[in-house]
Amino acid sequence: MVSPETPSASISAQRPVAAVIAVVERQGHLLLVRRGNAPDVGRWGFPGGKIEFGETVFEAVVRELREETGVRGQALYTMDSVDVLVPGKGRLARHHYVLIAVKCRWLSGEPVAADDALEARWFTPMELGSGQWDLSDRVMDITRQALQP
Incomplete structure (x- = not known):
């Protein structure tokens, strides 16, 4: 029998955490937040967070968008998923998040950073592609998908 203290037991008990990111477009601009918490503290990404049970x-x-930015949106469809693996010791991940990217329609509100966001603002695709912003992984991939007709 494997004791709870052995690495194989603790690894098998871990599960990826399901979370969402809101991909909101308004007049050719996309809404991003600068993260205040790990992972990706200080980096710009789409607003979002963990899915609550039930x-x-x-x-x-819709809830995470409102909590992080004050913006009201309508979820339209699932676009993509992003694996975020936070390194641990050796080859093992300390945390594993599966972010489900959801295209959302802007309904109302101007972004104000709240919850765990340090800043929130609208970006043009050109600004995002300029290289001057520290972006979370896959932001540009999802931006391209979001702007396809």
């Missing part, structure tokens, strides 16, 4: 993906993305 909450649908669409409910979670």
